[in-house]
Amino acid sequence: MSTDYQQARLSLGVRLRELRAEGGLTGRQLADRLGWTQSKVSKLENGKQTPTIADLAAWAKGTGCPDATTELTGRLRGLETQYRSWRRQLAGGYRPVQEAHWAQARKTRCRRSFDPTLIPGLLQTADYARAVLTRYAAIHSAPRDIEAAVQARMGRQDILCDPTRAFHFLIWEGALRARPCSSAALSTQLDRLAPRLGPGNVRVGIIPFEADMHVPAGVGFSIHDDELVITETWHAEMWLDDPGDVALHMRAWEALNRNAVYGTDAHRLVTRAKRSLGA
Structure with missing residues (x-):
């Protein structure tokens, strides 16, 4: 806390x-x-x-x-x-949480994020999202409105098509290999990710296993318009708007970005992950 x-x-x-x-x-x-x-x-x-x-x-x-x-x-x-316990947030199920993030997404013009363990929610397929939410539900005492939450998460992804907004995702290579879903669902998820590795308002960088890290990978977080940071632990989600907290996460994000690869090099990492699935 x-x-x-x-x-x-x-x-x-x-x-x-x-x-x-x-x-x-x-x-x-x-x-x-x-x-x-x-x-x-x-x-x-x-x-x-x-x-x-x-x-x-x-x-x-x-x-x-x-x-x-x-x-x-x-x-x-x-x-x-600032501090939102999962116990309290999930008392009404998963869909309200997705809707709260959708409300924030509509306000955000520029988002930077780092995800060390999972493909970012805005880039997930429905099958991948369903598997992730189902596994989290197994440890939280909450209504299991998984399908409603998946639909809400999928609905949020339309915002990626808005050319007036900028999205810059950093993903640890381990997130390409982790299997919170079946191998088939992960393979499809990697196929969905591949087109996002090119230029555009949605930019995706991948941090390779062999990178000489400027900072430890740490926990995932997202930065919204350089004014708000959203991060989480097993028991709570934190929405931090203190300028010092935002600046700290910006420094961490910039250090992580120096280790990221893009374009062809990023495609190689996705291909390497697919090969590990036998795909």
């Missing part, structure tokens, strides 16, 4: 404690009033648990300050602008 996120959660907890004190309630009394455990009240006040919007509405009403609901909800949304 990022330090900035934790500090924001602690600040929200302090505000919750203030409201309880203003209502003249002990933690036990508030817990009893809301039908919660006292430990939940304590965790929320001490920044050890992220509240839901329903939690905040109940807190405001329970402390006799219902008008504070809007303020508390605003604080939570500001906090989650």
Whole structure:
């Protein structure tokens, strides 16, 4: 969890404690009033648990300050602008996540990204996307609306045809070899990728295994208009708009780009990956 996120959660907890004190309630009394455990009240006040919007509405009403609901909800949304746990995001299924990314894609004029383990979502075939989402769903407790999510992801790809937008993808060679799907689906996916290796508003560079790396590959991320970075871990997705965070990821992307190959050299890597499949 990022330090900035934790500090924001602690600040929200302090505000919750203030409201309880203003209502003249002990933690036990508030817990009893809301039908919660006292430990939940304590965790929320001490920044050890992220509240839901329903939690905040109940807190405001329970402390006799219902008008504070809007303020508390605003604080939570500001906090989650940066840090979005998969548990919370996927509570409504995978399609809403795809739609959130589609909304951001419509705002972005120039996108740079690095993917060390998978073909980027905007370049995926339906079969590849379906296999990836199905495998992620196996470890997340979420509604399995896989087909709806695949359709949403495929629908987003029309944006690549807009010549007023620029896309620059960097892909680690390992992503061409990894098999989150069947060999046949991966072979078709590599065929779909090949035409994108030429010039145009969509540019794809591949970082070979044998590259003398300027920086370690690290985790994947995307940079939107040099103003926003989206990256993720197993448990959360982070949307970072702090200029220092964006600048750091730009430096990492530029260092990775120095190791990337394009055109004919990139085609050789795709062909090499297909040969490993027996294709």
